[in-house]
Amino acid sequence: MKENKNYTVEDVAEEANVSTATVSRVFSGSAKVNTETTNRVIEAAKKLNYRPSRVARRLRVKNTESMVIGLIVTDLQNPFFSEIARGVEDVAYRNENGVMVCNSDENTDKESFYLDTLMDEQVAGLIMAPTSGNHDYIQQLIDQNIPIIFVDRYIDALQVDTVTVDNVTGAYNAVKHLIKLGHRRIGIIGGIKGIYTTDERFRGYAKALEESGIEIDDQLVTYGNSKESGGAEGIRKLLALDNPPTAVFSTNNLMTLGCFEEMYRRDVNVPEDLAIVGFDDMSWASALNPPLTAVRQPGYELGSTAAELLLKRLKNPNRTVSNIELRSNLVIRESCGSPQKDRQEQ
Amino acid sequence: MKENKNYTVEDVAEEANVSTATVSRVFSGSAKVNTETTNRVIEAAKKLNYRPSRVARRLRVKNTESMVIGLIVTDLQNPFFSEIARGVEDVAYRNENGVMVCNSDENTDKESFYLDTLMDEQVAGLIMAPTSGNHDYIQQLIDQNIPIIFVDRYIDALQVDTVTVDNVTGAYNAVKHLIKLGHRRIGIIGGIKGIYTTDERFRGYAKALEESGIEIDDQLVTYGNSKESGGAEGIRKLLALDNPPTAVFSTNNLMTLGCFEEMYRRDVNVPEDLAIVGFDDMSWASALNPPLTAVRQPGYELGSTAAELLLKRLKNPNRTVSNIELRSNLVIRESCGSPQKDRQEQ
DNA sequence: TTTCTATATGTAATCGATTTCATTAAATAA
DNA sequence: TTATTTAATGAAATCGATTACATATAGAAA
Numbered sequence: 222m223k224e225n226k227n228y229t230v231e232d233v234a235e236e237a238n239v240s241t242a243t244v245s246r247v248f249s250g251s252a253k254v255n256t257e258t259t260n261r262v263i264e265a266a267k268k269l270n271y272r273p274s275r276v277a278r279r280l281r282v283k284n285t286e287s288m289v290i291g292l293i294v295t296d297l298q299n300p301f302f303s304e305i306a307r308g309v310e311d312v313a314y315r316n317e318n319g320v321m322v323c324n325s326d327e328n329t330d331k332e333s334f335y336l337d338t339l340m341d342e343q344v345a346g347l348i349m350a351p352t353s354g355n356h357d358y359i360q361q362l363i364d365q366n367i368p369i370i371f372v373d374r375y376i377d378a379l380q381v382d383t384v385t386v387d388n389v390t391g392a393y394n395a396v397k398h399l400i401k402l403g404h405r406r407i408g409i410i411g412g413i414k415g416i417y418t419t420d421e422r423f424r425g426y427a428k429a430l431e432e433s434g435i436e437i438d439d440q441l442v443t444y445g446n447s448k449e450s451g452g453a454e455g456i457r458k459l460l461a462l463d464n465p466p467t468a469v470f471s472t473n474n475l476m477t478l479g480c481f482e483e484m485y486r487r488d489v490n491v492p493e494d495l496a497i498v499g500f501d502d503m504s505w506a507s508a509l510n511p512p513l514t515a516v517r518q519p520g521y522e523l524g525s526t527a528a529e530l531l532l533k534r535l536k537n538p539n540r541t542v543s544n545i546e547l548r549s550n551l552v553i554r555e556s557c558g559s560p561q562k563d564r565q566e567q
Numbered sequence: 568m569k570e571n572k573n574y575t576v577e578d579v580a581e582e583a584n585v586s587t588a589t590v591s592r593v594f595s596g597s598a599k600v601n602t603e604t605t606n607r608v609i610e611a612a613k614k615l616n617y618r619p620s621r622v623a624r625r626l627r628v629k630n631t632e633s634m635v636i637g638l639i640v641t642d643l644q645n646p647f648f649s650e651i652a653r654g655v656e657d658v659a660y661r662n663e664n665g666v667m668v669c670n671s672d673e674n675t676d677k678e679s680f681y682l683d684t685l686m687d688e689q690v691a692g693l694i695m696a697p698t699s700g701n702h703d704y705i706q707q708l709i710d711q712n713i714p715i716i717f718v719d720r721y722i723d724a725l726q727v728d729t730v731t732v733d734n735v736t737g738a739y740n741a742v743k744h745l746i747k748l749g750h751r752r753i754g755i756i757g758g759i760k761g762i763y764t765t766d767e768r769f770r771g772y773a774k775a776l777e778e779s780g781i782e783i784d785d786q787l788v789t790y791g792n793s794k795e796s797g798g799a800e801g802i803r804k805l806l807a808l809d810n811p812p813t814a815v816f817s818t819n820n821l822m823t824l825g826c827f828e829e830m831y832r833r834d835v836n837v838p839e840d841l842a843i844v845g846f847d848d849m850s851w852a853s854a855l856n857p858p859l860t861a862v863r864q865p866g867y868e869l870g871s872t873a874a875e876l877l878l879k880r881l882k883n884p885n886r887t888v889s890n891i892e893l894r895s896n897l898v899i900r901e902s903c904g905s906p907q908k909d910r911q912e913q
Numbered sequence: 914t915t916t917c918t919a920t921a922t923g924t925a926a927t928c929g930a931t932t933t934c935a936t937t938a939a940a941t942a943a
Numbered sequence: 944t945t946a947t948t949t950a951a952t953g954a955a956a957t958c959g960a961t962t963a964c965a966t967a968t969a970g971a972a973a
Binding site: 239240241242243246252253254255258277279280281282 | 954
């Protein structure tokens with residue numbers, strides 16, 4: 222029952238009557254081995270059901286084929302990030318790499334802890350959505366030449382490969398859409414201030430208003446915790462105003478959900494009483510009441526592109542830094558009062 | 568710039584004027600070391616910014632503190648599974664363990680590939696939602712005494728710790744609810760046949776009908792691909808019948824979403840034309856049109872419980888196998904025609 | 914004072930693969 | 944035929960920690 226030993230190069234070497242070096246060469250392909258010998262080794266390995274230990278291998282060589290990618294996102298429970306994770310994982314799978322997933326919860330300490338741990342695990346590289354705050358420890362990793370890819374967020378001060386979405390333009394389009402429909406008092410329900418995406422999307426909001434000669438009313442600008450409760454709170458604040466907005470721009474998926482729930486609770490008619498456009502189009506957006514008009518960002522591609530970029534950098538560490546910006550697009554449904562029942566398949 | 572060496576036990580040993588064994592003892596706590604010496608080692612380590620390599624450690628010892636947990640789910644993009652993943656990750660974090668996440672896509676080959684890879688990575692244990700099909704390779708792992716926890720799904724033939732949900736009872740309650748509301752022709756839109764949860768939920772459906780003296784009409788029983796498209800297709804099939812159902816039970820979250828989209832497309836009134844109850848309550852359920860009545864299953868707890876169970880088994884490999892069943896509960900909203908506007912906070 | 918024990922630490926083997934360096938045999942050039 | 948290059952392989956060091964075993968010292972027991 223407990224007989225099932227784990228065989229090693231040594232066992233295979235003995236079985237095939239060669240040295241461990243030869244066995245290793247056959248499996249890692251690091252040097253030519255005579256065809257006949259190769260076959261003998263393969264046979265022996267098959268007979269013993271031998272599999273090389275990725276741990277031992279990783280200890281010996283830096284960037285090997287059998288590597289692990291570290292992924293740090295804010296919260297895997299947020300569908301946006303689980304899409305990213307899925308994108309990363311798929312690319313990793315194709316290259317036989319493992320993915321170690323971590324949640325930072327927008328917490329600098331937790332992020333730093335994970336960064337350390339992933340280094341201790343000797344991951345080949347990192348993909349992360351950095352929190353806002355102090356980035357000294359990230360700079361340290363960069364100095365150590367650890368390949369890092371930022372995904373979803375960008376940090377000016379750091380020279381790192383990034384894959385982001387055109388947040389400003391996306392937000393701009395969303396708000397412009399509201400303006401075109403006649404809205405002038407447009408509120409914004411933002412996520413945590415200081416986070417890259419929150420700030421960028423605010424810029425898009427501001428740009429659209431300015432361009433249309435609408436002055437920004439600070440009363441209409443709210444920030445929340447990037448989750449459902451934050452969205453609900455935003456709606457409460459805005460509706461409590463003497464002169465409430467006729468439309469709101471919610472800057473992330475979970476907050477939008479919170480908005481919907483709060484509006485439902487208060488029997489607010491959407492879009493008649495209050496129009497809403499969201500950033501981040503999710504699978505449930507078209508099943509909402511009413512179907513949500515939202516900026517769709519390619520979460521999966523964000524993840525897969527980041528992973529591919531990481532692999533490229535691992536192959537060629539001296540590559541120039543690239544900052545890829547993927548395009549978002551506005552999916553118009555009914556939550557802004559657009560007349561047509563326009564549904565796009567995903 | 569490239570000066571940032573990675574220090575090892577050896578460097579610390581030299582710096583502190585002790586042997587590598589002593590350094591190791593200080594860091595792993597495997598044996599008593601004189602307080603003064605300990606301090607000297609800690610100082611030296613701090614000075615060099617030394618961190619032990621988890622890879623080297625894992626190579627040497629089997630179950631150490633610094634271990635990695637392998638997690639195989641069907642699809643991280645399914646919010647149910649990302650909740651589980653989050654639950655696992657949180658427990659792992661508290662114990663300073665890494666989590667390597669894999670998606671099987673209900674594909675036996677992919678599952679088997681990942682199982683092999685995770686073994687090669689020398690993970691301390693596995694948490695997985697097994698696909699249906701051949702489980703010989705899982706049995707092999709069990710024979711090798713690899714700790715495995717099944718989550719969400721149960722396989723009769725295997726003696727393994729499991730954490731599942733009361734699928735039969737949950738489904739039973741959902742369908743019973745429909746019956747109480749007067750429905751007699753109740754369709755079921757099931758996931759992939761053969762998968763544990765699909766089959767169990769069907770049993771609950773059948774039980775509820777039988778108990779109420781309603782015969783199962785095979786025409787009303789459909790199976791799909793467990794995703795949005797499967798749900799939409801289910802609705803199409805059921806509505807194409809000469810004598811279509813007045814209510815449907817959709818057995819998973821994504822399919823329910825597909826149902827909603829298809830019903831919206833066809834201008835089916837919910838619940839007047841067709842009532843719907845779903846299995847799996849998600850954050851967006853209360854924002855649907857109309858708010859969804861659904862069986863809530865504790866995804867996060869499923870994950871965290873599984874992780875805790877794994878840790879217990881690692882500490883005590885001879886523990887008797889435990890099969891934990893967590894309770895689901897029916898969250899009544901409006902998609903079944905219940906009069907009250909009953910909303911439960913999550 | 915001598916013997917025994919407990920405590921603290923060091924030496925060297927080990928985990929499982931990779932890789933440098935050396936060696937041998939075969940093939941080619943002189 | 945002899946010298947030189949090339950191809951194939953092996954011996955042993957290495958990656959960075961852990962640990963079995965050995966040893967030295969101090970204190971307790973005789």
